[in-house]
Amino acid sequence: MCLSRTELNQLPKIELHCHLDGSISMATIRVLAEKAGISIPEADEALRLKITAPESAESLLDYLAPFDFVLPMLQTQEALELAAYDLISQAKADHVRYIEVRxxxxLHTAGGLSLEQVVVAVTKGLAKGEADFAVKSNALLCGMRHESVATVMTVVDLFSKGELTHVAGFDLAGGEADGYVSGFTSVLETVKERGIPMTLHAGECGCAQNVMDAIKLGATRIGHGVAIKDMPDKWAELIDKKITLEMAPTSNIQTKAIDKAENYPFKTLFDAGVRVTINTDNRTVSDTTLTDEYVKLADWLGFDEAVFRQVARYAFEASFMSPQQRADLADEFIK
Ligand SMILES: O=c1[nH]cnc2c1ncn2[C@@H]1O[C@H](CO)[C@@H](O)[C@H]1O
Ligand SMILES: [Zn+2]
Incomplete structure (x- = not known):
């Protein structure tokens, strides 16, 4: 029997893939714009057009356009803390019990903040969110794929700063070129040597080889990874290595990583035994919630509760939680 929206909403969830800058509610964007002295459209409908992916998006790059609108509002510690807190309140509404915020x-130093100050502000907002909403979280730090290796290394070096807490893993994001991973070999080798947990965006551009390259250089999780549908001969390797795919149905269709719902490879991969998880990617840019993503998959694929519980278990196992966080949540996700 199909689960109702309410039942899907109530299921305990873990979200591994959610971007802070793509997930700020409209109400908080208004507050941040005011604080930054940036004028934005008064009508919600007009503002929505600026902060959501264009319906005409043909590619990942088109999808990423709204980030340019919101980033100027995220250049102070106060703004970053408010944004992180706001995201945790949204996670609460989805019955998310643990979220990794990337x-x-x-991208937040234009107002003079140091990289450390940026991270401190976000994790402060996450901690306040946990205190008020009982949602646990960690931060993931992204290097941008258009940046130089030296710049990305400055992000990797943040993991060695003893004073930062709740910083759980490293990612590479932004526009994706075929074969991009090799350009970051030296950085990724350092990430691995230092024992920093790694999830990399890969396989959003129809380039399945990027997924395999990312795994080879140490990623245990892949952001999206949907292109691996085209390489069924590699699925056994993913299963064997317990690689977890962070899939995001709405985003994957908006970026044209997948052409239409009927071709969404979630069920095929799940049935084959690949560890797939459900994520929003960007709540605001994709105009979605984690409950919406569950509803979509239930509608498209007829999944029952057992499937959603298994998927949440995969997310629990692949998460970059601390031992304490893992112990606190084990009963809810490992039955
Ligand atoms: O689906 C995605 N694929 C690749 N990059 C993304 C995606 N969503 C957001 N970002 C990029 O990650 C940055 C840090 O959060 C965002 O500014 C955006 O440029
Ligand atoms: Zn992403």
Whole structure:
């Protein structure tokens, strides 16, 4: 029997892939714009057009356009803390019990903040959110794929700063070129040597080889990874290595990583035994919630509760939680 929206909403969830800058509610964007002295459209409908992916998006790059609108509002510690807190309140509404919030520290230094100050502000907002909403979280730090290796290394070096807490893993984000991973070999080798957990965006541009390259250089999780549908001969390797795919149905269709719902490879991969998880990617840019993503998959694929519980277990196992966080949540996700 199909689960209702309410039942899907109530299921305990873990979200591994959610961008801070793509997930700020409209109400908070208004507050941040006011604080930054940036004028934005008064009508919600007009503002929505600026902060959501264009319906005409033909590619990942088109999808990323709204980030340019919101980033100027995220250049102070106060703004970053408010944004992180706002995101945790949204996670609460989805019955998310643990979330990994990712962002690129280098995109928040235009107002003079240091990379450390950026991270401190976000994790402060996450901690306040946990205190008020009982949603646990960690931050993931992204290097941007258009940045130089030296710049991305400055992000990797943040993991060695003892004073930062709740910083759980490293990612590479932004526009994706075929074969991009090899350009970051030296950085990724350092990430691996230092024992920093790694999830990399790969396979959003129809380039399945990027997924395999990312795994080879140490990623245990892949952001999206949907292009791997085209390489069924590699699925056994993913299963064997317990690689987890962070899939995001709405985003994957908006970026044209997948052409239409009927071709969404979630069920095929799940049935084959690949560890797939459900994520929003960007709540605001994709105009979605994690409950919406669950509803979509239930509608498209007829999944029952057992499937959603298994998927949440995969997310629990692949998460970059601390031992304490893992112990606190084990009963809810490992039955
Ligand atoms: O689906 C995605 N693929 C690749 N990059 C993305 C995606 N969503 C957001 N970002 C990029 O990650 C940065 C840090 O959060 C955002 O500014 C955006 O440029
Ligand atoms: Zn993403």
């Amino acid at each position: 962002f690129a520290p280098t």
